[in-house]
Amino acid sequence: MAKEKDTGRKIIAQNKKARHDYTILDTYECGLALMGTEVKSLRMGRASLVDGFVQIDGGEAWLHNIHVPEYVQGTWTNHSAKRKRKLLMHRAEIDKLESKAQESGHTIVPLALYFLNGRVKVEIALAKGKKEYDKRQTLREKQDTRETNRAVSAARRRQRSA
Incomplete structure (x- = not known):
């Protein structure tokens, strides 16, 4: 739990x-x-x-x-x-x-x-x-936000190490 x-x-x-x-x-x-x-x-x-x-x-x-x-x-x-x-x-x-x-x-x-x-x-x-297309759109939006968050955190890591 x-x-x-x-x-x-x-x-x-x-x-x-x-x-x-x-x-x-x-x-x-x-x-x-x-x-x-x-x-x-x-x-x-x-x-x-x-x-x-x-x-x-x-x-x-x-x-x-x-x-x-x-x-x-x-x-x-x-x-x-x-x-x-x-x-x-x-x-x-x-x-x-x-x-x-x-x-x-x-x-x-x-x-x-x-x-x-x-x-x-x-x-x-x-x-x-x-509807089915709404479900696909939601998954696409989640994936896009996840990718942007990864890119931002990677850029911050590079900035800190430099």
Whole structure:
């Protein structure tokens, strides 16, 4: 588990594919209603957000397709690995998300799962799907900025040594 020093967040899992496949419009941090064995499994740093999505049913937000493996030392009280989990959010946030998500091409995806002050939090995002050419453009821009940063740092090294 990686730990971010300034925020006190211990990251369990990230969904890097979501940032590649979607344009992130807005992000939210919310709690997660979990069973005890799920928390123990997450403390071991095991989870996958790859196919996850959020659906709003009856005024409640639910997180689907998040894989939290069964706790190894769990007994009959163990959880199922891919069950839907309730998100803990304010009513106004849920209503706002629901209205925005119903627009064409918009969806709600999980970006990160982490511990914050001992509690499991999930960062979700309102996102719009990218077209294939948008994905290629984003990769090209990343590569260009990486090359410019390399060139600048190499020039600085040469300048210092001279």
